[in-house]
Amino acid sequence: xTTFLVAMxxxxxxxxxxxxxxxxxxxxxxxxxxxxxxxxxxxxxxxxAGYTTGNPLLAIMxxxxxxxxxxxxxxxxxxxxxANQVVSxxxxxxxxxxxxxxxxxxxxxxxxxxxxxxxxxxxxxPLLGDIPVIGxxxxxxxxxxxxxxxxxxxxxxxxxxxxFGLSLRxxxxxxxxxxxxxxxxxxxxxxxxxxxxxxxxxxGAYLAVVAVPQWxxxxxxxxxxxxxxxxxxxxxxxxxxxxxxxxFGGLSIIGFRLQHLNxxxxxxxxxxxxxxxxxLVISSIRKSKEDSPPKGLGEPYFREER
Amino acid sequence: xNNQVFVRMEDICxxxxxxxxxxxxxxxVNKGEIHALLGENGAGKxxxxxxxxxxxxxxxxxxxxxxxxxxxxxxxxxxxKGIGMIHQHYKLVEVQTAKDNVILGQTGSIFLRPKKxxxxxxxxxxxxxxxxxxxxxxxxxxxxxxxxxxxxKVLYRGADILIMDEPTAVLTPQETKKLFKIMRNMASEGCxxxxxxxxxxxxxxxxxxxxxxxxxxxxxxxxTKDTSPRELTDLMVGKSVNLSINRPEVERGEVLLxxxxxxxxxxxxxxxxxxxxxxxxxxxxxxxxxxxxxGQKELCETIAGLYPVTSGDIIYSGENIVGKSPREIIxxxxxxxxxxxxxxxxxxxxxxxMIDNYLLKEHHNQKGFMIxxxxxxxxxxxxVEQLEIKTPSVHHPVKxxxxxxxxxxxxxxxxxxxxxxxxxxxxxxxxxIGASHTIYDLLNEEKKKGVGILFIGxxxxxxxxxxxxxxxxxxxxxxxxxxxxxxxxxxxxYMMAGERIEGQVVAL
Numbered sequence: 001x002t003t004f005l006v007a008m009x010x011x012x013x014x015x016x017x018x019x020x021x022x023x024x025x026x027x028x029x030x031x032x033x034x035x036x037x038x039x040x041x042x043x044x045x046x047x048x049a050g051y052t053t054g055n056p057l058l059a060i061m062x063x064x065x066x067x068x069x070x071x072x073x074x075x076x077x078x079x080x081x082x083a084n085q086v087v088s089x090x091x092x093x094x095x096x097x098x099x100x101x102x103x104x105x106x107x108x109x110x111x112x113x114x115x116x117x118x119x120x121x122x123x124x125x126p127l128l129g130d131i132p133v134i135g136x137x138x139x140x141x142x143x144x145x146x147x148x149x150x151x152x153x154x155x156x157x158x159x160x161x162x163x164f165g166l167s168l169r170x171x172x173x174x175x176x177x178x179x180x181x182x183x184x185x186x187x188x189x190x191x192x193x194x195x196x197x198x199x200x201x202x203x204g205a206y207l208a209v210v211a212v213p214q215w216x217x218x219x220x221x222x223x224x225x226x227x228x229x230x231x232x233x234x235x236x237x238x239x240x241x242x243x244x245x246x247x248f249g250g251l252s253i254i255g256f257r258l259q260h261l262n263x264x265x266x267x268x269x270x271x272x273x274x275x276x277x278x279x280l281v282i283s284s285i286r287k288s289k290e291d292s293p294p295k296g297l298g299e300p301y302f303r304e305e306r
Numbered sequence: 307x308n309n310q311v312f313v314r315m316e317d318i319c320x321x322x323x324x325x326x327x328x329x330x331x332x333x334x335v336n337k338g339e340i341h342a343l344l345g346e347n348g349a350g351k352x353x354x355x356x357x358x359x360x361x362x363x364x365x366x367x368x369x370x371x372x373x374x375x376x377x378x379x380x381x382x383x384x385x386x387k388g389i390g391m392i393h394q395h396y397k398l399v400e401v402q403t404a405k406d407n408v409i410l411g412q413t414g415s416i417f418l419r420p421k422k423x424x425x426x427x428x429x430x431x432x433x434x435x436x437x438x439x440x441x442x443x444x445x446x447x448x449x450x451x452x453x454x455x456x457x458x459k460v461l462y463r464g465a466d467i468l469i470m471d472e473p474t475a476v477l478t479p480q481e482t483k484k485l486f487k488i489m490r491n492m493a494s495e496g497c498x499x500x501x502x503x504x505x506x507x508x509x510x511x512x513x514x515x516x517x518x519x520x521x522x523x524x525x526x527x528x529x530t531k532d533t534s535p536r537e538l539t540d541l542m543v544g545k546s547v548n549l550s551i552n553r554p555e556v557e558r559g560e561v562l563l564x565x566x567x568x569x570x571x572x573x574x575x576x577x578x579x580x581x582x583x584x585x586x587x588x589x590x591x592x593x594x595x596x597x598x599x600x601g602q603k604e605l606c607e608t609i610a611g612l613y614p615v616t617s618g619d620i621i622y623s624g625e626n627i628v629g630k631s632p633r634e635i636i637x638x639x640x641x642x643x644x645x646x647x648x649x650x651x652x653x654x655x656x657x658x659x660m661i662d663n664y665l666l667k668e669h670h671n672q673k674g675f676m677i678x679x680x681x682x683x684x685x686x687x688x689x690v691e692q693l694e695i696k697t698p699s700v701h702h703p704v705k706x707x708x709x710x711x712x713x714x715x716x717x718x719x720x721x722x723x724x725x726x727x728x729x730x731x732x733x734x735x736x737x738x739i740g741a742s743h744t745i746y747d748l749l750n751e752e753k754k755k756g757v758g759i760l761f762i763g764x765x766x767x768x769x770x771x772x773x774x775x776x777x778x779x780x781x782x783x784x785x786x787x788x789x790x791x792x793x794x795x796x797x798x799x800y801m802m803a804g805e806r807i808e809g810q811v812v813a814l
Contacts, residue, residue: 162416163409170399170410177397181411181459182382290401 004250004257005137009145010211012249014039014220016148017203018227019234019241020155021067025196026231027159028189029172029296033089034074035200036224037096042067042201043219044100047208050112051215056119059209060202067201068194070096075193079186082300097218107215112208120144120210144206148242151199155238168192172294175301185301200224222273229276232283235291248272310337311373312467312498313358318367320353327353328364329522335467335498340489342509342530343502344542345519346738351502354519355469359391360384371467387467390460394471396452398444404455405440408462430461434491437484449598450481457488468492469500474508475764476598479799486512504542504738506535507767520544543739551746551771553790554754558774559588562758563609563640563727568618570604570782578604580783582618586727586758591749593773593790594762595798601782602762603644606731609760610642611635622727636667641725643717643733653716656705660686660697663704664719689718694744710741717745721752728752731762746772766795780804 018035025032032038042063049055049062074092077083120142128139138149159165168188170178175185207219226248234240255268283291313335320328328350335341345351356362357369360381368375371387378384384391398407405423427440436454444452453473460468470489474482489499489512503509509516510530518525518541525541563586570579578601586592596602607613609620611632619626627635644653654663661682669677686700693714697707704712717733730749734742749759749772763769769776770790778786778801786801 161418163412163414163418164416166402166406166410166418170402170406173399173401174397177399177407178411180381180391180393180397182380182385183411292401295400 002133002136004253005133006141007253008250009137009141009246010249011253012246013145013148014203014206014211014223015227015230015248016152016241016245017206018200018224019230019245020152020238021196021199021203022227022231023196023234023236023238023241024155024192024199025071026236026297027168027172027294028192029175029294029299029301030075030078030189030193031085031089031298032071032074032092032193032196033086033228034070034092034096034197034224035227036220036222037093038067038070038197038200039204039207039220039224039227040096040100040218041070041204042198043204043208044103044107044215045201046205047107047112047215048103050116050209051107051110054113054115056116056209059116059205063201063205063209064198065201067204068198070201071194071197072190074197075190078300079189079193082302085298085300093224100219101217104215104217108217110215112213116209117213142210144210148245152238152242159238169294172296175296175299179301200227203227226272226276229279232293233279235283236293248275251275311335312337312371313500314370314373315354315357316368316370318354318357318369319365320350320357320362321365326522328357330367331519331522331524333517333524334527335500337466337498338493338496339514340493340499340501340512342513342516343500343519344504344506344509344516344538346504346542346740349519349542350522351519352471353522355391355471355500355502358384358389358467358469385463385465388465389467389469390463390465391469392453392456392460392471392473394473394475396456398452398455400445401443403441403443404438404447404458407444407455408440408459410459412463427458427462430458434461434495435488449476450478450484453477453485454488457492461492466497467500468497469502471502472504473501474503474505478597478802479766479795480803482508505765505767506538509538510535518542539739551743551768552750553772553774554750556589556753556756558590559756561585562588562622563760564621566619566621568608568620569616570608570613571616572604578782579608579615580781582782582784584777584784584787586760588758589753589756590774591753591759591761591772593769593776594760594779595766595769595776595802596779597802598764600779600802602731602779604782605779606642606644606729606760606762609635609640609727609729633670636723639724639726640729641720641723641727642729642731643720644729644731654704654712657703659703660690660700660715663715664722667719667723685722689715689722693718693748710737713737713745714741717748721748725757727758727760729760729762732764733761734768735764742768766798770795770798778802 018039022032022035045066046059046063050059070092074088077088078085122140122142125139129135159169167178167183171183171185171188179185204220208215212219230241230244230248234244251272254271255265258268311334315331315333318328318331331350331354333354343351353362357364358378360378360383363379369378370376376387378387405420405427408427409418409423424440431438436458438451438454438458444455473485477485493499501513513530515527515529516538517527518538520542565583568579568582569577572578594602594605604613608615611627611630615628620628622638622640655666661679664682664686665677668682672678683700689695690697690700695711695714697711704715713733717730720728733745749761753759761773773790776788776790776798777784778798780802781804785804785806788798
């Protein structure tokens with residue numbers, strides 16, 4: 001059981017990064033459907049940086065930078081040019097898949113150098129790591145996993161306990177209210193879309209650099225889409241995102257564990273997506289003002305709109 | 307009276323393209339004064355105030371705040387200068403608390419300090435006699451409370467110059483009284499208050515001085531106690547106008563439309579129409595009064611067949627029309643013109659021209675597969691002439707017309723279909739006196755023809771003068787049906803707030 005939980009957290013970590021990235025973006029009132037694309041770009045950039053330099057830090061930074069740059073394209077289109085957010089996001093996904101395939105042809109079959117892999121081995125946190133079960137699941141993991149839930153907590157504090165977070169939530173809900181309070185809506189949107197993209201990129205990189213760690217085409221395999229559904233599932237709450245992501249991580253690996261049950265493996269492959277559909281259905285039936293998406297989501301903001 | 311000048315605007319000019327929005331305007335507000343800014347639509351009130359709140363910059367002229375010449379470049383600078391604007395449409399984040407809304411955009415420590423803030427807010431609330439609970443969510447608040455939050459927001463930022471843009475438009479008379487009391491409190495605490503309005507009786511009641519604008523120029527600044535509504539209207543319109551609304555006496559005919567115990571619920575299973583029954587007769591204007599969101603919209607839509615009814619009947623010429631499709635209802639002679647808050651949302655397609663908008667309702671009466679625009683073009687041209695719609699041509703997208711003209715297109719189209727029942731909602735929303743009167747005249751013409759008109763309105767004074775009878779709604783329930791001639795504004799106001807007055811509940 002413990003081994004399953006450990007594997008669940010590992011499988012959930014790329015989802016967690018992507019979910020947090022999309023959550024931050026949506027809180028600023030922008031719906032970015034390009035998560036899959038940004039993850040793929042991040043994955044190939046992270047793999048490329050790690051493979052050529054052998055430096056783990058550069059791998060992470062390369063992935064974040066590439067994801068952020070991809071998001072910058074989206075931000076420019078939707079915030080400055082006020083293009084349709086759905087179309088821009090979809091375009092980004094297709095673009096990202098293309099770029100990662102194209103760049104990745106050089107890496108097919110290549111493995112991560114040992115210097116990088118050894119940087120991401122499991123490291124036990126003293127004391128906390130000795131707690132039964134929880135210790136192994138949460139405190140005896142690699143740096144990336146720690147970074148994942150730490151970032152989630154930091155984003156939680158940022159959103160709910162700081163002025164900047166308050167401003168960001170206000171922008172997502174009612175940009176004109178924020179604007180009239182002297183908040184720079186454009187700057188906030190840009191910053192959070194780009195940071196969101198960087199997180200998505202890192203989520204992709206975790207797959208390519210740590211989890212697999214070998215290059216394969218379309219390495220994210222639809223996880224970006226699951227992340228978008230997860231944002232709804234966790235009600236735009238970064239703390240819940242930790243549990244939601246790990247849960248879905250578990251769903252994606254449950255097939256391996258239950259091989260002996262003689263259930264079709266295709267069913268298990270489809271399971272995360274099935275649950276995603278169920279989640280979307282349930283969350284659209286459930287109606288509460290607190291749990292609903294930011295009101296301004298998907299709407300471009302014009303100060304002087306009539 | 308302290309005569310310290312808080313705001314002085316001298317020779318302000320502002321041009322948009324070829325339109326002179328402000329033409330050498332002079333304006334002055336003192337400490338402790340409530341100053342009304344009066345003018346028709348397009349007189350330049352908003353432009354002038356937007357220059358104080360940092361949205362526009364004047365082309366020429368100078369602005370003095372607290373006797374210092376200042377340039378206000380952005381909303382932020384305006385806030386820093388102590389100017390606070392309370393917008394007509396509240397700028398509040400619904401899912402957040404009053405407290406969060408107040409602190410929004412304020413600089414200070416990175417982390418929020420909820421306790422300290424609550425103390426500070428309670429102090430301001432007590433000082434000015436506001437009624438705000440800092441931890442209540444905005445979506446749980448009434449409109450009056452939301453407005454108090456807006457005021458609190460401005461006061462918290464240390465503003466001593468307050469601009470209120472039509473603050474009473476959505477309030478009940480009782481809430482308005484409360485607001486006026488708060489305004490007087492603020493004035494006596496040393497704030498300068500500018501109130502933009504076109505309700506004359508409010509100007510007379512609340513203001514110390516009044517500045518009238520006409521076509522972008524100052525007509526004059528008068529002391530309120532030395533003037534009269536008459537004089538103000540004449541100044542505002544630029545010519546002598548008849549203020550009173552006609553109510554032609556028409557013999558009331560048979561029952562046209564009757565509602566029997568109509569019930570409806572919204573998405574959240576909240577009852578929006580509760581056991582509603584009334585009758586509409588031939589040749590009468592039946593007014594519907596109520597605070598915004600009391601079920602007016604749902605009432606209109608149920609009659610037009612756009613909103614599902616849970617129980618009850620709507621009988622029209624001996625037939626129950628509940629469950630009929632909107633098109634069948636239109637064919638039977640019921641027309642609806644609903645003017646939503648943004649004026650364009652319902653009934654007209656903004657980017658289409660008049661002809662296409664007319665065709666939306668007309669095309670299924672045409673034979674054949676292709677649409678014929680020719681005959682409609684003539685109808686539209688006639689409409690432009692009759693209703694004095696100002697548009698370059700009938701081929702112009704309606705969104706480029708001014709608000710009043712858009713409304714004329716909407717109501718003109720409905721009248722042109724020769725309806726038996728005309729449902730109108732907020733048709734004069736945002737219109738100035740002249741344009742409003744054109745529309746009242748149109749409705750009276752229809753009334754004389756024997757049409758039954760349901761007139762859903764915001765302004766109680768208009769309802770009392772124009773309508774024959776008034777149905778008062780409160781939270782989806784009828785709290786009274788009164789004869790407009792025999793009632794008072796106070797009485798209707800009480801019913802709007804949910805009180806039933808003995809002997810008035812009878813359906814006449």
